[in-house]
Amino acid sequence: MKIVIANKSHAKFAEVxxxxxxxxxxxxxxxxxxxxxxxxxxxxxxxxxxxxxxxDKFAGFCYIETWSHEKYVANSGLIVHPDxxxxxxxxDIKKAVFEYSRKxxxxxxxFGITTGLAVMKINYExxxxxxxxxxxxxxxxxxxxxxxxKNYDILTRTxxxxxxxxxxxxxxxxKKKDRKKHDLNDKTFTRLKNIKQSLFYKKEKNNLD
Numbered sequence: 379m380k381i382v383i384a385n386k387s388h389a390k391f392a393e394v395x396x397x398x399x400x401x402x403x404x405x406x407x408x409x410x411x412x413x414x415x416x417x418x419x420x421x422x423x424x425x426x427x428x429x430x431x432x433x434d435k436f437a438g439f440c441y442i443e444t445w446s447h448e449k450y451v452a453n454s455g456l457i458v459h460p461d462x463x464x465x466x467x468x469x470d471i472k473k474a475v476f477e478y479s480r481k482x483x484x485x486x487x488x489f490g491i492t493t494g495l496a497v498m499k500i501n502y503e504x505x506x507x508x509x510x511x512x513x514x515x516x517x518x519x520x521x522x523x524x525x526x527x528k529n530y531d532i533l534t535r536t537x538x539x540x541x542x543x544x545x546x547x548x549x550x551x552x553k554k555k556d557r558k559k560h561d562l563n564d565k566t567f568t569r570l571k572n573i574k575q576s577l578f579y580k581k582e583k584n585n586l587d
Contacts, residue, residue, distance in 0.1 A: 385423070438468065451563070453472065491511075
């Protein structure tokens with residue numbers, strides 16, 4: 379199994395990708411924005427997609443979208459072909475597209491909206507946090523894309539405050555601050571090491587006594 383950055387040579391898989399996404403949504407009974415083969419091909423040609431291949435067989439896919447002048451990035455259209463499900467492939471693809479997004483757009487906030495509990499769990503493990511839709515992009519083009527979802531009326535009736543989807547966000551600035559809070563400088567590390575050694579010495583001494 380290979381997980382690679384898609385390019386125009388993978389355009390032949392666009393039709394099956396779109397069909398698999400649509401059929402999967404029907405089986406789950408969830409709404410989903412429609413993708414066309416032409417749209418998927420554009421993502422491949424621009425280097426904004428990840429594809430999983432088993433030899434010459436399509437196994438999985440996910441693509442990148444940018445919004446609000448690249449301040450926000452969405453990892454969308456995650457799909458695994460039925461023949462390759464329940465093998466951890468979705469998690470591997472999601473991780474690959476997340477890392478690729480961080481590399482290409484290091485300052486961008488990465489977000490996704492999903493109804494799938496499995497995807498929510500994967501996102502959480504990657505560092506995403508559940509957020510209200512108000513914390514996602516306000517780019518009208520993004521929300522226009524939701525119009526083909528069968529649950530779009532819920533979104534409009536609640537003025538984008540509620541939907542069956544859950545919004546999740548990875549904010550690199552917040553992660554940087556959180557990490558800085560917990561980073562150990564040399565002095566702190568030395569002090570902790572000395573305390574541990576001291577405690578170990580006392581424990582050994584007590585055992586000998």
